[in-house]
Amino acid sequence: MMNRLDHMPTLKIDGFRKIGFIYKKKKYYGVEGDTVATALYANGIRIFARSLKYHRPRGLYSLDGECSNTCMEVDNIPNVRCENTLLKEGMVIKEQNVKGSAENDMMSFIDKMDWMMPAGFYYNTMHKPASIWPIAMKQIRKAAGLGTLSPDFEMPGIYDEIFPTTDVCIIGGGPSGMMAAVAAAKKGLRVIIMEARPWLGGFFEYRSSQYKPGKDKGSQSLHDRALELDREVNALENIRVFTHTSMVGAYNNNLITGFQIGKESDLFDQRYIEIRAKSVVVATGCIERPLIFDNNERPGVMQIGCALRLANTYGLLPGQKAVFSIGHDLGLEAALELSSLGLNIELIADIREDGQNPELLQKLEDKNITLLKGWVACKANGKKRVKNVELSSIDGLASKTVSCDLIVASAGMTPVTGPVTIAQGKLKYDAHTGFFLADKLPEKIHVTGRLLGLDNPLSIETSGTIAGLQAALDCENCSIKEIGDIKKSLKNLPGPTRGTKLVTAPVKGRKSFICFDEDTTIKNIKQAIEKGFDVPELIKRFTSAGTGPGQGGIPGHNLPLYVAKYQALPDISIKPTTTRPPLVPTLLSTYAGTNHIMLKQTPMDKMQREDGGIFRNIGVWQRARYFSNDLTCKKEIENIRSNVGMLDASTLGKFRIHGPDALKALQRVFVSDMSKVQQGRMKYSAMCNDDGCVIDDGVITKLGENDYYFTTSTGRAGQTVEWIRYHTRYDKWNFHIVNLTDSMGVINLAGPNARKVLAKIVDMDISNEAFGFSEYKEFNIKDCIPVRAMRLGFVGELSYELHVPSSYMLSVWLMLKDAGKEFRIQNFGVEAQNVLRMEKCHIILGQESEQRTNLLDVGLEFLWDRTKADAKTIGAVALSQAEKDKDRFKLVGFKMEENGRAPHDGSLIVDEKVRGYVCTARDSFSLNEAVGMALVDGPLSKIGTRLEIYEDECNGKRIYGKVVEMPFYDPEGSRMKM
Amino acid sequence: MIFKSKPLWGEKTKLKSSYDVVIIGGGLHSLATAYYLAKEHGITDIAIIEKNYIGFGGAGRNTAIVRANQRTQHNVPLYKEALDLWPVLTKELDYNLMFNNCGNLNLMHSEAAMKAARMTIATAQFHGVESHLIDAKEAKELVPALNISENITFPIHGAMFHPPGGIVRHDAVVWGLAKGAAKNGVEIHQHTEALGIETKNNKVCSVTTSEGKINTRQVLISAGGYSAALIHDMLGIKLPISVLTIQAMVTQPLKPLLDHVVSSGAYHCYANQTLKGEVATGAHMDPWPNYTTLNTAHYIKHQAEALSEFLPCLRGVRFMRIWGGLADMTPDMAPIMDGNNQVEGFFMDCGWGYFGFKSCSAVGKYMAQFMATDQCPDIFKPFALKRYEEHRLMGETAALVNYTPDN
Amino acid sequence: MALTITCPVCGKRNGYEFKYGGEEKGPRPEEKDLNPQAWCEYVHMNKCVAGVQEEWWFHKDGCGSWFTILRDTTTNLEQEKKEAKK
């Protein structure tokens, strides 16, 4: 047993199980159940970090992670809140943002320079002369930031995610949360509890005070009551408990997010949890409102809960000699408990003049503990840790100094309303409790327990039951009457207790910190207000208060109270500052979760990889772009022009459209007259958007009466059904679309030897006469594999596009390779196709077009049929309006002058202005010269026009091309028709 | 004390019954326009009407990124001038706008994107703006945290590197311009809501506000994301705008890690490190119109997934705060600046989407010239509303945008 | 925020399963003599309502239907429809 208190039932440590860890390169030991910070505390460490701006020493303050006082580097992960991070064997702990050590930080002199750094001082300094700023900025960057992250850091661990649905989600596993869960679960509902600590019990769990949970129940300790409720919750199968789970986000329609820290037995280190609930109960209880006085964050100053839980949960006496400066009965209770555990209580200063629980007063008297009512701590002294405290009466008239090594300081309670505000609930200042309480709640969200201002244990529990039943009512599983009955019983119990209003001790506030993380003092707030920043939200921006790693945890409640007090504003104008998610800083790795990358493979994926294909992700697909490291694809291209090759075109969109109104739908979306589509033939056409801009092109054939098959580009396949249905949504037409994209693999077998290869594996006559250009055939390979074949000429050679059922694709691929062996058939990839089709001036949308390019601009006006006005073809109106505009971009073909090389894709066409740009240009192996296509201003599109080409990095040196007729290769098209 | 405690943008005054110019919206474009009207054109009888407080909207919620590497020749000169104005304004306003001229690195994830980048780079270079195409290795030298391996959703092929860009402290610009405008006599009326614009014979004659009616012959609506709704409600003019919520977030502060602004179209994400050391990142817009400025669970997760892939070391840091602002998007990702067109004396400056911050200084300057002279400056002419019915979209984006049904 | 959309076929679902399809503007106008202003009004112009608007959605990850809903653009919450539109 290490030197810990060991007799309390509330302990969560196992003093016999030592856990070793490294701190500042030395080995230390904590015990099982310790957090990193409690283990360090047990080893005598009191300064955990230095503050961001002034490098002030910082110690244990809250134990619940509201501030970054205990942010350290743990296992190379920066900014870890050690106070609620469980200690694990072998952890390596380092200090952050210090020069030297946290104990002896050479930067601590800055603390004395605060007079130079009033609120917003950056804005008024370091810019005169201008040359100073870049130098100053470098220094600011170095000084700013807490932890260090290496650019090659690899985050270890397993991060998981789940997306449960539930009826009721309860945030907070304290007494009211558990009561709510039990009430809702007993109504047969599915319930989830999220609790930030590793165990249920909340505000009861660590306290040994006695209490009677009901008329018919005997007295028991709050701790025992917590255990009893825990058992009740766990006995109900329809309650799902997530402990060690912080709630971080709340969104419309009761979507709640959080993350859970994995236990030893879990497969995950952390997991992201996204809950969809019908109803939500917020039972987050309170944290403490920091008491503001000079050096109120000196190591040795801590909150009540921190001091009490150090002892009761972790078996650590927080100090030797303590002074309490508090404003809530919990402070008195804690003083009694800690005193009985051996802490010397020098004195208790209570902000309140009256209103204390008489029982507690009696006990203090019995124990001879001095209580000064109406007194408060004003200044903690001691350079690195507390040596003594100056106290004064609230009016500042009387004062005294008491030596001590611990100041337990707390202005009172403050409800954890973050979940309410981020769920779009509205808060209102309540003068009785001094709290911001929920005023307007979104639908199906309830607050309970201490969020109602309640303090009495039985009231808290009863309110929990009510909230559980209200949630059940949201799910239509409870009667209003039943809720009414319990509400009546709550009325007979103690209501909200009066809270303290005091924000700061009667001091000037130069070293009174309202925000620890950003080192913002009371004085800074005054400075901001005087500059005209009169609303808390603006003050936050100007002084940075509440924008540090702990966000509003420390200043959230005090800032608006202080601003109102300083401006002498009435209560009604006290408005809380905005709370934003995540309510607890959350690792990116946790949010990212499993992050499965979902991409599609074609049926030939594996074979092409085995053949050396170099793949690219294109939209949702992976495609082979090259088949060698020669990115000009010379061999692939030459092989197609002279021999035969295979391209995987499976990613093309493929659709069947059928039904009595199928033709009408096609007429609506395609610019051509689709009534001319025939069986056995392919028709090429395009789709435009309402601006007349081309969005897709493909081929269509007729399969039978009211039955068509068409292809789309790879990128549009996913939107085709949506598009056609959108543009016919008012028409009540009777047609049906089936997306067959994935059901067929597509091979483009191309090159002068294509027919010879194909003939070897099919039984029918595929001579040019029997199966001509632009024709469509259905046949079986080896009497077995049904194939849809089209003779198209995208690459400008004899080619067959074979649509083969995906499961058979491997077989067909192997047959073609086998059949092509004697010709040395080769694969070709997307880039080779790109060059081949460019030589033919066949456009690729997105390459020879941009968002604003219409059908006419790219020279596809021949596709547009103007005689079908009744069809209301998408884009037709815009095309007829725009065709008079001669200044529009036009697609032209060009060759380079003097046999020059091809310009980069994306080069500009210029004179004194930009007049267009190069879409695709290559040094053509087929033509032995550089050719390309460009979009240019209309007046430049005439054949013979000289194009002045401006490339990136050309240093002003232009190269020149000339507009020529398109296409460049085989203008008669004889090769693809052979 | 070296710092006098005087309200930065003047003492509160009572709204008068008449001004030469009324500007609706207390954001950056309004403040800049007022500043230049007063400073360069001697028009000082100006009321800025702001429903909340200055900088409440986009001015306080933006990326803080500045750059001049847009796609078209209409846009580049405007943004270039805006970029050049930051040091000038710092001096003029005697307010440190904290221009961190760290350069922008726009990642490219495919051959097609590299080609598109070349065009943008050539356009920049043609207009005298520095911008270069670099390969993945060079990008990694600039940003060692980049993951240039192949096994991510969008492997990095290279980047467009734009050294003159960077980040500017956005709040400082708001307060600095407010200070400058107020010093020149402009009145800033916060917590005052504009309720209507009255016209007579198709000429502006007055503006009704929650604090009373103002007679005026010129009114500018530059109210960021709220502009389109105000313009429709007050004057019945419909605009080709979709108002979306755009989100951003910051991590806990770190020692220097990212020395440049990094952005990626494919991941739809940017990341840069603020002077405070936080990694600021964002860019997602839920593609349906709304005025909520709410953040989403969907997005913070998506953002973490994206950063996990291309800046994987960031898996070890924590998100600290997420927020949303409004982006008024047009179909061609370019703004609408128009005046004396639909109604005489009515000016609009809207449709800025998420580019409003980086342009504010230059737009303020030319909008002031427009209003002072009643002559549309040449640089604004391509941005008139009429371009949509003339089928002349701007070409600022190559791909179709997907928040309209047109996708 | 978690937008939910009530699909007439699949019921209330996560909003990200859907795609927004614009403000409800009525059927395509007659095209004869449609002038550029009228065309532009139909194709591009929006009211940008800050409040409840009727709008189109497509259930892209689900049943593939287009339908309209009423939604408050200031809260992203759906409103009950008084009468089924389509």
Place this chain on the structure above:
Amino acid sequence: MKDIKRVSPVVLKSTPVKTENRNNWEIVMGYKGEGDGPYLIDLTHKQRFDYQDSNLGGQKPFNINIPEIPGNSVLDKKILMNRMNNTQASIYNFGKEDIAMPEDSGFTDVTEATLFVALVGKNIFSICEKLTSLDFLNPEKKAPFLFQGPFSHVPCQIVTLSKNLENHGLVLTCSRGYGRDMIHAILDAGKEFGLKPAGEERFNHFVSEL
């Protein structure tokens, strides 16, 4: 035919112990060490049809009434019929023998278009919870029922066949191209529950018990 063979996009690393050849498919009936569930079973070789008609309610393909309400399914004679929307139904044939697709032009054979797998056994809904927010355990949904929605970010049709504690089971289809990544995602999610690949026999047995 010897050189003609149909392949599924599902590639599982387990070792088959029993296979059957049907229609050029080599179907794994059982794997080594299948464990005691949950199981992932490849059914890609089983027939799927798309049926669209503006008057779906009046039709009775395979002598089975198409469910009236979208989202409802019916399993009859090893044929699962799922109502997708007002005009569309999907039909899965769980039988070993192929059935003839009706002549009606409203039918399309979509067997090749999708990946088709079953998840059977304990904890399968806990696996699903890691991949989708769809609420399979909603007490209002009575099996069999159809979800059309995202699963591991990909649009899927998922039919829950049984929610009985002893006999959990569902089938899932998505675009065939996602085969590799979908299987990876499911197996990864199932790791903590001991999800293992199993042969068709497990599924046939499961269906026969329904």
